[in-house]
Amino acid sequence: MKRILMTGNEAMAEGAIQAGCRFYAGYPITPQNEIPAYMAGHMPQAGGVFIQAESELAAINMVFGAAACGARAMTSSSSPGISLKQEGISYMAGAELPAVIVDVMRGGPGLGNIWPAQSDYFQATRSGGHGDYHCIVLAPSFVQEAYDFMPAAFDLADKYRNPVIILGDGMLGQTMEPLHVTTSPRHHVTRQNKKWALTGCKGRTPNIVKSFYMKEGDLEKVNLLLQKKYKTIKIREQRYEGLFLDDAKVIIVAYGTMARICRAAVERLREKAKKVGLIRPISLWPFPENAFRLVNSRARRRVKFLVAEMSYGQMLEDVRLTLDGQAEVGFLGRSGGGIPSEEEIISKIKKL
Amino acid sequence: MGKVFSHSKSLRNISTHYCAGCGHGIAHRLIAEVVDELNIREQVIAVAPVGCAVIAYDYWDFDCSEAAHGRALAVATAIKRVRPQNIVFTYQGDGDLAAIGTNETIHAANRGENLTVIFINNAVYGMTGGQMAPTTLLGQKTATTPQGRKPEEGYPLKISEMLALLAGVKYIERTALSSPQEVMKTKKAIRQAFQNQIDHVGFSLVEILSPCPTYWAMPPRQALDWINNVMAKEFPLGRIK
Missing domain, CATH: 3.40.50.970 (Thiamin diphosphate (ThDP)-binding fold, Pyr/PP domains)
Known part of the structure; x- marks a missing residue:
């Protein structure tokens, strides 16, 4: 090492x-x-x-x-x-x-x-x-x-x-x-x-690498x-990182660079004793639905979610599909070069 | 009396899907015979095209990969680089090699990849129903040139002559499947293109003028004459490089 x-x-x-x-x-x-x-x-x-x-x-x-x-x-x-x-x-x-x-x-x-x-x-x-x-x-x-x-x-x-x-x-x-x-x-x-x-x-029947199946029914089987x-x-293969999920009343959902910024926001809010947590999907497909089930089993109805992305509501769809209307989901997204800042995240959470 | 001829080991003993008078069956068999004669069946990895020969791997009896339309030489480049001990060839039609795949063709040739390319030029898109190909002759009627190809639709693309300009290209020959004599010359050229790879000579291509009676709207015999009398005037036979 x-x-x-x-x-x-x-x-x-x-x-x-x-x-x-x-x-x-x-x-x-x-x-x-x-x-x-x-x-x-x-x-x-x-x-x-x-x-x-x-x-x-x-x-x-x-x-x-x-x-x-x-x-x-x-x-x-x-x-x-x-x-x-x-x-x-x-x-x-x-x-x-x-x-x-x-x-x-x-x-x-x-x-x-x-x-x-x-x-x-x-x-x-x-x-x-x-x-x-x-x-x-x-x-x-x-x-x-x-x-x-x-x-x-x-x-x-x-x-x-x-x-x-x-x-x-x-x-x-x-x-x-x-x-x-x-x-x-x-x-x-x-x-x-x-x-x-x-x-x-050599020593075996020929191998064929292909994705083409013309015979009726073959492609459907594949x-x-x-x-x-x-x-x-x-x-x-669902992978995620959870931060402060046990007692969080607001959970931010963010991945990649956005999650890094959200983590800093969560840590700042925790210093002020705000009950904020983070779900960071690591596998985006498969989407880590298990992370949300875990929260659900601990009274998800009282937890609010905030999805933060450097895009305009893409992962938001997976979060909504997973929660299936059982929790309030807020959204913060910027793209095209703009990146939501810690301050923007904190102010958005305060408004939830 | 002893056995004087047998079915090629590299060719499965099944019927092909090709139309009556089509050249693909002959070209497949010539490749199979050359592979047998050079004793390289267990080393060969073929790359099949998209086009009429898309299921060539159902007919040959050696390892084979599919490639997306036009990408055969990108796929083959990687196979040969990863497994230089294998003998790698692509089998491509005019649309695959000289239209949608022109870029892959030129750059694999320019890198001088040690590959064998079998290029079937029948001046038409067969699998999709007889549309204009890059090699369609001026005046030739196709599904998309109903009045015959006009110059503003492009001239017959002489990709072999273009490739011959590249330093990485070591061997190019144009042959035809228009008579037993020309078929034998084609086999010789295919053999040379494989031998070059075995000898690490470099990028070798055989362009084969091949009949498509169905989309030339001709009886098979007339299609062979058309190769000799018309097509070979535009695409002269012989060693190009």
């Missing part, structure tokens, strides 16, 4: 290499450019492959190819680039290929700007491309988590043969913080377990199997 200073972007890149990622393809886009730069510098030393792709489409389809032959593979981009990758992510979900996609969100819609935002929550948590599918979505809140979540992301991808999205934002990507890194590789590529991978058909898998993931 050693302590170093790194940006969130570099931490994700290093975390991926530590997790056994041996293939990276990407295309330059701000504010995530430190990831491809880090990969270009470090992937060859790790015995892996780095490719600067000619487009976001090429990058995600290279990840498709690398994943198809069993490598731990990853790409990264930011909002407009992630839009371009949706076709490839849909194909990977359909072909059940494990891979990690890092999305360092910026302002939108369109070219938007390069400031931090969380306005691609819907794109990440609903099937962003065509078809009924889900990616597992993890949202780190600070640089250490950006590093620590990478092995978990690759493990989840392999375990469920499913794409995993790390949903960060420009603030997380650009922030530099002290980071504890491991000095010995924690994970290794487990190619031998991937019996479905394309390696050449879709039902995918739905079964998603149901399992929803039961098993």
